[in-house]
Amino acid sequence: QVQLVQSGAEVKKPGASVKVSCKTSGYTFTGHYMHWVRQAPGQGLEWVAWIDPSTGGSNSAPKFKGRVTMSRDTSITTAYLDLSSLTSDDTAVYYCARLNSTRSYRTYDYWGQGTLVIVSS
Amino acid sequence: QPLLTQPPSASGTPGQRITISCSGGTSNIGRNTVNWFQQLPGAAPKLLIYKNNEWPSGVPDRFSGSKSGTSASLAISGLQSEDEADYYCAAWDDHLNGLMFGGGTQVTVL
Numbered sequence: 752q753v754q755l756v757q758s759g760a761e762v763k764k765p766g767a768s769v770k771v772s773c774k775t776s777g778y779t780f781t782g783h784y785m786h787w788v789r790q791a792p793g794q795g796l797e798w799v800a801w802i803d804p805s806t807g808g809s810n811s812a813p814k815f816k817g818r819v820t821m822s823r824d825t826s827i828t829t830a831y832l833d834l835s836s837l838t839s840d841d842t843a844v845y846y847c848a849r850l851n852s853t854r855s856y857r858t859y860d861y862w863g864q865g866t867l868v869i870v871s872s
Numbered sequence: 873q874p875l876l877t878q879p880p881s882a883s884g885t886p887g888q889r890i891t892i893s894c895s896g897g898t899s900n901i902g903r904n905t906v907n908w909f910q911q912l913p914g915a916a917p918k919l920l921i922y923k924n925n926e927w928p929s930g931v932p933d934r935f936s937g938s939k940s941g942t943s944a945s946l947a948i949s950g951l952q953s954e955d956e957a958d959y960y961c962a963a964w965d966d967h968l969n970g971l972m973f974g975g976g977t978q979v980t981v982l
Contacts, residue, residue, distance in 0.1 A: 786971065788917075794874070795976040796909070796917065796960055798968070810969050833956035846916055856905040857964045857971070865916050 753777040755847050755863035768835040771866045773847030780806040784850040786859065787821070787832045793802040797843075802830055803848065837870045841842035844868075849870045876900065876961055879921045883980040884951045887890035892977045894961030900972050905943040908937055910965040911958045911976075921946065922960070953981050 760771040766789040773785065800811035802821035809821040820833040830847060845866045848859035882892040883965045908921040919923045919928050924935065924944065944963075948955055952967035953976040965972040 775903075781896045788971075788973075795958075796962075798910075798970045798973060801970060812968065812970060848917075851922075856923040858905075858907045858919060859909070859917075859971070860919055860922075860928065862916040862918070 753756040753861045755849060755861055757845075757847060757866045760867040760869070762871065763837050765838055765870055765872055767781070767837050767861075767870075768833060769837060769841075769868050770833045771845050771847075771868070772829055773812060773830045773863050775828045775830070775849070778849075780823075784852070785821075785823070785830040786848045786850050788846045788848055788859075790846070790865075791840075791843040794843075799845070800832065825847060834868075837868075837871050842868065842870045876972055877978045878961060878964065878974035879958075880975065881978045881980065883982055884948075885982050886951055886953065888951045889949045890929075890951060890979070892946045892959055892961075892979070894906060894974050896942050896963060896966075896972070898942060899967045900942075900963040901939065901944055902942040903966060905937050906937065907945045907962045907971075908935075909960045909962065911960065913957070916962065922968070939963040942981050948979070951981055955979060 754776045756774045781804045784801050786801040802809040804823045811819045822831045847863040849861040851860040883958040905923045907918040910920045911917045924939040936947045961978045965979040
């Protein structure tokens with residue numbers, strides 16, 4: 752069965768960087784884009800970025816450009832989100848989500864359990 | 873970051889039917905299909921509806937989706953206490969080149 756298992760919670764100081772991992776199993780890793788979505792405390796869902804595990808190509812939301820780096824290791828079917836220059840506004844739960852897409856639709860059919868990132872001095 | 877527009881809350885009594893609206897624009901709902909996600913307290917979001925009105929395996933048909941133009945809606949029939957959750961609409965946005973979410977609707981069963 753498809754599983755996305757994320758790394759554990761992180762506490763970081765302002766200005767630092769954080770790297771969150773998403774270990775996948777149960778499907779062909781390079782066959783589906785991986786997206787990252789975050790949720791600040793008490794707030795809604797916000798799309799952050801995606802990576803194509805096959806090519807390494809990626810894209811991020813405008814507000815994260817220059818601060819976010821997506822990477823993957825196909826040998827261990829794991830995707831990574833690296834966010835730098837952290838501020839308290841980056842405190843959130845970060846989810847990885849598998850994109851299932853065809854010509855007629857795009858959806859997230861599987862989600863990781865989430866990784867809490869706390870930015871505090 | 874722009875959002876699709878949802879009402880912040882909705883409520884109903886057990887057995888009732890409620891609907892949640894989702895409004896967007898031509899670059900998202902107007903040109904792409906709509907998804908709905910359910911998020912129970914403390915849990916990751918779960919796919920409820922995709923391709924406007926289709927159910928993933930295991931989702932009861934009490935949940936139904938529809939889309940017209942740049943708007944969509946989710947209906948919950950036979951409301952049950954376990955339906956208390958946050959519900960998010962989402963659609964691919966061609967300008968963003970990513971998935972755009974609604975602000976979420978908190979459903980309360982009275």
